[in-house]
Amino acid sequence: MTVATKTIARQQYRRIIDSAARHADLRMPPEGWLKTVRKALGMSGVQLAKKMRVTRARIAQAERAERDGAASLKSMKAAAEAMGCRFVYAVVPEKRxxxxxxxxxxxxxxxxxxxxxxxxxxxxxxxxxxxxxxxxxxxxxxxxxxxxxxxxxxx
The missing domain is CATH 1.20.5 (Single alpha-helices involved in coiled-coils or other helix-helix interfaces)
Incomplete structure (x- = not known):
């Protein structure tokens, strides 16, 4: 890869990241996204568990894991989809x-x-x-x- 090509590629990557950062000024709610969305939908933990074919305890565990920063991407995506949502994952820099x-x-x-x-x-x-x-x-x-x-x- 030539120097010019590397420079152009790096500029494209920077534009992608800077654009994402401008659009992703999100902070996790105190109860976590899963619980907050579930409550906003008026859905109980039991109802979400049935949609996901897991136990209510598993829902509580997933919500706790999210708050603790231990949730897997796979479990977040599955819960989001069960609630009719889209799971979005991003690494967004604090500055440009x-x-x-x-x-x-x-x-x-x-x-x-x-x-x-x-x-x-x-x-x-x-x-x-x-x-x-x-x-x-x-x-x-x-x-x-x-x-x-x-x-x-x-x-």
Whole structure:
């Protein structure tokens, strides 16, 4: 895959994620989605259990698992469909993808400049603070644009 192709593909992925993030500002209700939808429909746990061909205890367990973050995607989908709903699953960033990448690039740039500055100071060649800030900004832009393979490595 060429660099241009990778860049275009990455831009398409970013548009998809940024679009999803704009449309998915959802927070789970305190009782969880399953219980909240079930109650909104006026459906009892016994009624949902019958539709799903499981026990009432299984419904209570599924609702508790969702609240605890332990529900499987398969069980969420099955319960949603039994209630005439569509199960939607997404991983949505808290900020724009570009902002997340820039923050990581800045973190890497700060580490690189700090290491170089330490060596230069030992040799009495320290740069003024404004030059250090300029270099951090330059490296941040370059890394965010180039996306080096080690961008997400911690070290």
């Amino acid at each position: 993808i570009e902002d997340i990448i820039t923050a990581q690039a800045r973190k890497k740039a700060l580490a690189l400049v700090a290491a170089a500055s330490t060596h230069m100071a030992m040799e009495n060649q320290a740069l003024p603070n404004d030059k250090i800030a300029e270099e951090i900004e330059r490296l941040t832009r370059e890394m965010a644009r180039e996306m080096p393979p080690d961008l997400w490595n911690d070290k």
